[in-house]
Amino acid sequence: MTVREALGGPWAAHWMLLIAFLPPSTLLVLLRETVTPFPEWWWPLVSALVQHVVTGVVIMLGGAIARRVHAIIPVATILAIWALGAGLRGIVAGAIAHEVAGVDPEFLTRAAVWSIVSLVWVPPLVYAIAQFERRRLVIGALDVAEFEVNRERPLADSSATKVQQQLRHAIAASLLPALDDLQSSLDASRSALDRASVAELSLRLSQLHDDTADLLDSAHSPATPPPPSRATLRRALEVPPRRPWLTALLVGVATTVLVVFDAWRIFGPLAAIEVIVSTVAASLIIGVVPATVAVIRPDVLEKQGQRTTGIAALLGIFVATFLMLNSGIDPITWHGLLLVPLLAIGLTIASGTYLSAIVLADANVEADARLAAMLEELEELRSHNARVIDRERRRLSDLMHGPVQGRIAACIMALNFHASGDHDQQQAQSLTDSVLDHLRAVSRDLSQIAAGVGRPTSP
DSSP: OOHHHHHSSGGGGOHHHHHHHHHHHHHHHHHHGGGSOOSSTTHHHHHHHHHHHHHHHHHHHHHHHHHHHOSSOOHHHHHHHHHHHHHHHHHHHHHHIIIIIOOOOOHHHHHHHHHHHHHHHHHHHHHHHHHHHHHHHHHHHHHHHHHHHHHHHHHHHSOHHHHHHHHHHHHHHHHHHHHHHHHHHHHHTGGGOOHHHHHHHHHHHHHHHHHHHHHHHHTTOOOSOOOOSSOOHHHHTOOOOOOHHHHHHHHHHHHHHHHHHHHHHHHOHHHHHHHHHHHHHHHHHHHHHHHHHHHHOHHHHHHSHHHHHHHHHHHHHHHHHHHHHHSOSSSOHHHHHHHHHHHHHHHHHHHHHHHHHHHHHHHHHHHHHHHHHHHHHHHHHHHHHHHHHHHHHHHHHHHHIIIIIHHHHHHHHHHHHHHTSOOOHHHHHHHHHHHHHHHHHHHHHHHHHHHTOOSOOOO
């Protein structure tokens, strides 16, 4: 999956993405409007909701228009749509603050900050979600391909004799029950064999004759259903972490961009420095834990990678919270209390986003290569098996044409002749006995075919 396919695909302007962004963006708005003298406490919530609705409309409408022109939206176009939505968010926030609270709208500052945050956060999140969905599809395709290979390989390893025997058994097992039922019905109705009964019997024999030919084409069809074509969420995430220091760096940068501008604007430079120090410390923890585990116990990282990264993220959040409240860089403690929730959410989302983007992208490349190799093997197995089955099916068709299909066809002709004319009871009885003899012979022939005796001899 290319960057354009990931960023310009279905998740570029998906409504679920907008819903996912609502809680953190609302928390960010509440923090930014802490110093805005709104007349009522609920005005920041109204502002956050209006901003999100305007941004959502712009992104959804822009994505729909771009999708009419491009099946996969170009990266520059989707970035412009996201930046426009973020800029309008800042303008709406400034307009509400100016009209309701009578403060300077700061349109340029608000729009610039929102645009920077959007361009730092939205592309990695969309890319991570796209890679995650791709992961589910690739794993599902691998499961299906492995299922097909495991189904085809035994046949490829079988001898022609074994394949022939499988075909014989499949046909006999399908036809013998219907043939026995037909004999029972004919034997039970021999005393009342009128024209309607003869016509019905002829139709049933015709169906049996058709089934005999059809089964030759489907005798090797498997009964086991294939696995689902899309993997579960848990299986898609079963990937050990990779490049922990790169992940830690990106988490630190993204979280800093999310919090530091408003920390500086609202609480001053000391609060901003405290945010940077706390974020750097958390990032170091997020990087050092999986890196250390990879050196000491690589098997643990391979089997329990998600648990390891989760523990690292929790430790990083704990360290960042401790420093925000106890470092003393910003002497006013309540500043840290207001910043900690946003910092914790930022570290959590950033850890999941960048870890998924890096890990799943690499894992999907490897899975695509495995899938291509498995599909190539499957194609070779199917070609080989198709040739073997076709050859043995022709032999079996020649074997069945005389003793089985020939007898059934003779019965049909006799029944049709009887149904089209007037015959006495003795002739009907003779016809019944003759058809029953032929059907018993067909049963013996099928039993001999299933047993691999070869071409049955006609009496």
